[in-house]
Each structure stands twice: as C-alpha cells, then as structure tokens.
Amino acid sequence: MSYVAIKGGKAAIDGAASATEYLRSKGSLDEPLTLAMIEEQLRLLTSRVVSEGGLYHPRLAALALKQFQGDTLEAAFALRAYRSTKPRLLESPVQDTANMRCIRRISSAFKEVPGGQYLGATYDYALRLLQLDLANEDPAAFKAVAKSFLRDTAEGELPDNFPKVIDSLRAEGLLPPVTPSRAAAFDITRDPLVFPVPRSAALATMARAETGGLLAMAYSNMRGYGDVHPTVAELRVGYLPVMLPHPVTGELMEAGEVLVTECEVVAMYEGANGDEMPTFTLGYGACFGHNEVKAISMAILDRALQKGMRDGPGNPSEDPEFVLLHVDGVDSMGFASHYKMPHYVTFQSDMDRLRTTQQKMQQKESEATT
Amino acid sequence: MNAHYELPLEDAGYSFGFLDEYAKKEVRRCILKAISIPGYQTPYASREMPMGRGFGTGGLQLTLSLVGSNDTLKVIDQGSDDSVNAVNLRQFVQMTCPGVDVTEKTEEATLIQSRHRIPEKPLTEAQILVLQVPYPDALVVVEASEARRKTMHGEADYSRLLVKLYEDIVKFDEITISHRYPTRIHGHYIIDPSPIPRWDVPKLHQSKALILLGAGREKKIYAVPPYTHAEPLAFEDVVFSVEDFRDASGNRRICSRCGASDSFLDEFSDEAGEKIYQCSDSAYCDERLARQKTSDQKTNTEVAA
Numbered sequence: 001m002s003y004v005a006i007k008g009g010k011a012a013i014d015g016a017a018s019a020t021e022y023l024r025s026k027g028s029l030d031e032p033l034t035l036a037m038i039e040e041q042l043r044l045l046t047s048r049v050v051s052e053g054g055l056y057h058p059r060l061a062a063l064a065l066k067q068f069q070g071d072t073l074e075a076a077f078a079l080r081a082y083r084s085t086k087p088r089l090l091e092s093p094v095q096d097t098a099n100m101r102c103i104r105r106i107s108s109a110f111k112e113v114p115g116g117q118y119l120g121a122t123y124d125y126a127l128r129l130l131q132l133d134l135a136n137e138d139p140a141a142f143k144a145v146a147k148s149f150l151r152d153t154a155e156g157e158l159p160d161n162f163p164k165v166i167d168s169l170r171a172e173g174l175l176p177p178v179t180p181s182r183a184a185a186f187d188i189t190r191d192p193l194v195f196p197v198p199r200s201a202a203l204a205t206m207a208r209a210e211t212g213g214l215l216a217m218a219y220s221n222m223r224g225y226g227d228v229h230p231t232v233a234e235l236r237v238g239y240l241p242v243m244l245p246h247p248v249t250g251e252l253m254e255a256g257e258v259l260v261t262e263c264e265v266v267a268m269y270e271g272a273n274g275d276e277m278p279t280f281t282l283g284y285g286a287c288f289g290h291n292e293v294k295a296i297s298m299a300i301l302d303r304a305l306q307k308g309m310r311d312g313p314g315n316p317s318e319d320p321e322f323v324l325l326h327v328d329g330v331d332s333m334g335f336a337s338h339y340k341m342p343h344y345v346t347f348q349s350d351m352d353r354l355r356t357t358q359q360k361m362q363q364k365e366s367e368a369t370t
Numbered sequence: 371m372n373a374h375y376e377l378p379l380e381d382a383g384y385s386f387g388f389l390d391e392y393a394k395k396e397v398r399r400c401i402l403k404a405i406s407i408p409g410y411q412t413p414y415a416s417r418e419m420p421m422g423r424g425f426g427t428g429g430l431q432l433t434l435s436l437v438g439s440n441d442t443l444k445v446i447d448q449g450s451d452d453s454v455n456a457v458n459l460r461q462f463v464q465m466t467c468p469g470v471d472v473t474e475k476t477e478e479a480t481l482i483q484s485r486h487r488i489p490e491k492p493l494t495e496a497q498i499l500v501l502q503v504p505y506p507d508a509l510v511v512v513e514a515s516e517a518r519r520k521t522m523h524g525e526a527d528y529s530r531l532l533v534k535l536y537e538d539i540v541k542f543d544e545i546t547i548s549h550r551y552p553t554r555i556h557g558h559y560i561i562d563p564s565p566i567p568r569w570d571v572p573k574l575h576q577s578k579a580l581i582l583l584g585a586g587r588e589k590k591i592y593a594v595p596p597y598t599h600a601e602p603l604a605f606e607d608v609v610f611s612v613e614d615f616r617d618a619s620g621n622r623r624i625c626s627r628c629g630a631s632d633s634f635l636d637e638f639s640d641e642a643g644e645k646i647y648q649c650s651d652s653a654y655c656d657e658r659l660a661r662q663k664t665s666d667q668k669t670n671t672e673v674a675a
Contacts, residue, residue, distance in 0.1 A: 009457035080418035087390045190396075192413040192589040195517040321516055331587045334423025338504070341425065341455050345448045345486045345650055348637055349548035349567040352613040357542045364543075 024069055038062035047259065047289025048072050052329050053079025054189070054208035056258045056288050073210070073333040080330050088190065092244055093252065097262050097286070098164050102238035107165045109233045109266060115162035120237065122292075165234040166264050166282065175266070176279045195321050202305050202324055206298040207287045210329030217327060218297035221304050221317035228303045230265035230283060230296075237261045237290050262286040263295035267303050281306070387434040388466040393417050397435035397591070401582060404593040409559030411506050411523075416589040426459055426485055427586030429502035433483045436498065439469030444479035449487040449634070449650035459483065474653050486549075488570040490633050490654040493579035495596060501564040503585035506592065508552040508562040528552075528560050531603060539608055551610070552603045555594055560603065563594075569612045569634040574600035615647070625649045628658035 025032070039046050039062040049061040053076040060082065064075035104120025107113045119125075169175045186201035188208075193201055206214060221228055239257040246253050263285040269278040283303025285295040301323055308318030316322045326332065387394060393415075400414040419427040426447075437443060443463060447456035451474040460472055473479050476489040485502040493499060509519045512530040522528070531552055538546045549565045553574060563574060564583055574581060574594050581594040594600055602610040615623045615635055624631045627648050633655070635647040649655035 009452045009454040010461070012454055013458055013461075077418070077422075078420070081420040084393065084417035084419065085384055085388060085390060087392055189417075190415050192415055194413050194520075325516070330418055331423050334425065334427075335504070335587055336424075337422045338424025342448050342453055343486075343565075344636055344638075345567055345634070346549040346565045348635075348650075349569075349613055351637070353544065353546050353548040356614060357544050357546065360543045 033066050035059055035062040035066065038065050044290060045070070045072065047291050048211055049075045049079065051287040051289045051291050051294060052076035052208055052210055053083075055079045055083045073329050077330045077333070090244070091184070091187075092242065095240060095243060097236070097240060097260070099161055100236060100238040100240045100260065100262070101160060101257070102158070102162055102236050104238070105162055105234070105236040107232065107234045109165065109231045113165050114168060115159065118158065162236070166266070169233065169266065169280070173277065174280050175282060193324060196309065197320060197324070199302070199306065199309075202320060203284065203302060205324045206285070206301060206327065209298070209327035210332065211291060211294045213327040213329065213332065214297045214301065215293055217317050217323050218300045221300055221315070225315040226304050226317045228265070228267050228283065228300050230267050230300050230303065232296065233264045233266045235261075235263045235292060235295065237292065259289055260286060261289065261291050261295040263292070263299040265296070265299040265303060384466050386467055387437065388419070389417055389431065389434055394435040397431055400591045401432065401435070401593065404582070404591045405580070405595050408595050408598050409555030409561045409592060411590040411592045413589055414591055416586050419586065421458065421462070423587040424504060425455060426483070426502040428584030428591070429483050429485070429500045430459060430462070431586060432500045432582050432584040432591065433463060433481060434467070437463065437467055437470055437481055439467075441480045442471040442473050442478055444473050444476065444482045445484070446482070446487060446489070447485045450652040452652065455485065475657070476653050486565050487634070487650060488566055488573045490649075490651045493577060495578045497579040499579050499581045501566070501581065501583045503562070503564045503583045503590070504587070505550065505562050506583070506585040506588050506590040508550070508560050523559060526558050528603070531560065535603060535605070545604070545608065554601045554603060556598050561592060561594070567613055567634055568602070568610070571600070571602050571610070572612070623647045625655060628655045628662070630655065630658055
C-alpha cells in the first residue's frame, strides 16, 4: 500500500517556498524590483499596506510587497507579525491634524472654505483612459516630469497648514462642541475587544481595517441599509508631524512625520436630548498613508456605529460587533485560508453522523414498507 | 531617497519565543485566570503571528509563552506529527526557541500542541496539552452576538443549545453534532472543545494533564484544569456517543497498519478505490508497529535457537 497520510511535510513546505521564489524571478527581466521603485512609484499600494499593517514603515511595506509578490493582504500581515516582536515604548499624546502639511485638501460642503480648496494629486477627475505612452516610458522623459512640475510650481504657493473646516461649523453652533475625553485611548494591540467597546476602540480597529472590507460595509449603509447621508466636510491628505515627549525634559518635540489621510463627514441632525439645541452629527475617519476611499468609508461607519451604539443597531453597518469583528484583513484572510489545511479528522466525524442518520432513515423506510 | 536603503534589521534575530516578554507575560496571566475559572473564555490581546490566523496562532501563543529550554515539545495536526501544518509550527518553535527539544513520542513530551486531536495514549500530570481553537464559543451555533453570548454563559443559560439538540433528534433521530461537541466543564460553563472528534471528548473528563485551549483570531484562552469534570451535553434518554467504526456486519474496523481496534481511524481510498482505515494518531500507530517488530524478532530468535 503506497498511500501514507500527508507524509513528507517538511519537504513539501520547502518545495512550496522554492516554487514561489521561482515564480518571482522567472520572468524576462534580469533586474529585481528595488524597494525604492515600489515605495515611490507604487505609492498607493505601499500606502494601503502601511495602513492595513498598522505600522508606519513605508520601506518595510515595500519589502513585504516585493516578498509577497504584490499581495496586499499578505504584505500587511507580515508587517503586523513584525510588529508583534516589538514592545510598546510609549503612548503618544493626541496629535493635532490642523498641523498637517497638506498635499491635498477639499471640502464638498462649501463652495469655498477658509484656506481654500486644493485638489492636489488625485485621479478623481482623470479620464480613465489607458495612457499607452507609459508602456515604453523613456527614462529621460520620466525624470523630466518631476523636474518640470517643480519648476512650474512657485515655492510657497501652498500654505504650511490649513484651518479645519469643522472648526468653523462648530463656531457657528452647527456641530456640538468638543467634549474632551478623560479616558485614555483604547489600544487594540494590547486589549481585546469586549463589547460594548468605546468609540476609540472602534476607530483604531477601522484605521487598520482591510480597505475592501471596510468599503463594502460602508457601501451597504450608503446604498440603503442605513441612512447616514454624509457630506464630506473635509478630506485632507498630508504629512502630520508626530509630536512626542522628550525623554528627559518631557517637552513635546517633533519626532518625524507620517503620511495620513483624514476625513470628516457631517450627517443630518438628530433629535437632541431635552432642551439641547439640535446639531449636525459627525463621522471621523483617519488612517496611515494616502487612502481616501478607506478614510471616507471609515468616517461613514463611525457615524453609523455611533448611531448604533446610541439607539441600537438598525442594520449591519450600525452594529459594532458586526462591523468591527469582520473588517480586519489579517483575521479574515487567515481564516479563509485555513480551510485549505487538512480537515480529514473532522470530516471523518461528519461522515459518521451522516451515515448513521442515513442508516436510521433507511431502517425506518424498510420498516414502513414491510 | 537613495536607491539602496539599509533597513534597520540587524536585530532581526528574534527574541526567545518570538513574542516580546510583555506579550508572553500577558498570555501567562490569562492562562492563570482561565485555570481558575474552568471553561471560562478569558479575553486576551492576541498578537499577530507570522502564520495565518486559523493555522493555530492561538495555540502557538500559548506554547511560546509556556515553553522553556527544559521542555520537550510535540506538535500534531490531525493526529499526525508529519502533517504540513504540524511541521511548520514545530519548525517555527525550533527556530525561535533554541534549546527546546522536540519529540514525536507522546510520553516524552512535556508540552503537546495539537489541532483536531487528543493523543490516544493517556496523558499524565507532568504534561500540558494545548489545543488550537477556531471557534471558542459553543453558543455561536444558536446566538451570533458575542455580547449576548457572554450574558448567556454568565447565567449558565444553555437552553437554546439543548433545544438545538432536541430539534436534531426530532428531525434526524440523532444528535447531528459531529465534532466541536459542546461540553460542560466543572458543572457550569459549556465550552467548544475545539474541533476534536467526539472520540476525544471523554479524554477531557478528569484528565490528568492540564488542557489549555487558545483561539488567536477570536482572542480567547480557556482551560480544562486537571481532574475536572467534563460532560458532553446530552439527554438522559439520548446519550452521547462517539464515532462508530463498525463495518456492515458489526465488527470493529481495525487499523490496516498496526491492527489497533481501539483508536480513532482515518478513512481513505487507495488507487484501486478500496477503503483503507488507519490510526489517525501516527505516534500511537508507530509505537504499536515497533513493538510488534521487536516481539516478531524475539519469536524468530527463539525459533532459530
């Protein structure tokens, strides 16, 4: 008898690893991808991985993308696993996004906003026509693109930072005043979600959620399984200075900057408690990297979840458990993949139940016919 | 930005047990809580491991938090030491925990990590069994919301689970739960004992070894402490039953390799389409084979003499 159940595990795993590496290098090119190429020219891909990996390290994200041949789920997963080996050194204070060095900043709530609208780098109004001249790009022309952009853009054309649109709405009383929370922010890397969870836990979970998963949930709300009806008060993308306390003096100092996308949506007002003035309601989204669809989805879901936390969920996107336990890419892809592992013991058990049930049915049938 | 960028990875030599010490400490504290409240699902933060969620990251975090250089580890999947996932997990522990011995022999191990099986050989007080868990909550089949399930567990309200079993009997004349059989621990909490077959459920009862269950994705740790009651859910008139390995004429099938008639059998077809039955516990099967060989040799020498 030749069959031995799943033997030779080690050889199989080693073989799979070399087959994968073979596919990475077998193409027509001699040159491997450089990390700089991935980080710079596939910047949105890198953005997605730093965001879903929950670790701001674009160069490691580029490495992960190279290693996993462009699979964003796997790449984000590798960043998370790398992070598991590192202790948490300190808790950062609240960072003020008004200090963001914006590369793009828009509001759809107003024709014009204090500080101005800056479309910046976006494909929003680009015609999605394949640009065939990119197929064989001339390196000299490629270099010239950046040079001519910088030559044509006057220095100091963009202000260092912009006021926040929602601040003016607040000043007018259209939004409720900020009530500073005394509770420390919930750290999802150190505490499990035990429901009900505070809003900070929901925001942190969504900030590193898988983009597609988050979008699907938010889209269900936009389409009709919910009624947020958001207006984008402000969407900004830019470099946020990270302020950390000096190890000796304790004074806040700039430790570096991170690329962040931030979105605030305003939704219709709800009945206020007692004799409070009714106001618009707010949804907030923010994540590492340049990920606008993710930030908007997160803001809409934040609004939906706040409503669900207050009134009880009326649809899936308002249910904190439903949303927060199903949007993580590492969790969901891991579990979907695990079905590829051997399950023959449990299947044996399943067959046992089915055969017994079938036998009983057959017995009953034959008893009925005799 | 320079094209050749040095990554800060000189320190990529990972610390003993891969996880940072704070993470391991947290897991150990949760283990103590889980042992103190038998069957209670203790929430913990659960770190991302470098293998997929669902591949045993919960069990692995337990193992890595417990293992020391004086331990001997056995890793099995589907009962086999050589299944791909078992090999992968064992290699990872060997890579990140230098000095830890590994074994395939159940009796040699101080720590056993397993997916879907409990070894056939009875465990001892000196051993810890770590089971990998995909679904930690037995109530999930009747209640989707975790918040509501938590209340039901607190009140030991398992009526809907009993109704599910009752409906099974009405519909099929059988309890149809094949594996992950709901089991009451120490008279209160009902656990999902991980996807072990019903064959293994009685081994939980009054086990000499500590049994720890880890769900990485669902972020829960729970325990069946040594010498604790573990009762599979059933009725007085419809009792719990394990998998039936009898053939059409009512004879117990035996392992085609070692001849065992007291082990959980894997069923598969050979090239000719014939059904073959073999021990799922590969170490148990190997040991029986080895013993037969030595006794054969003995008989041969006796004959020769």
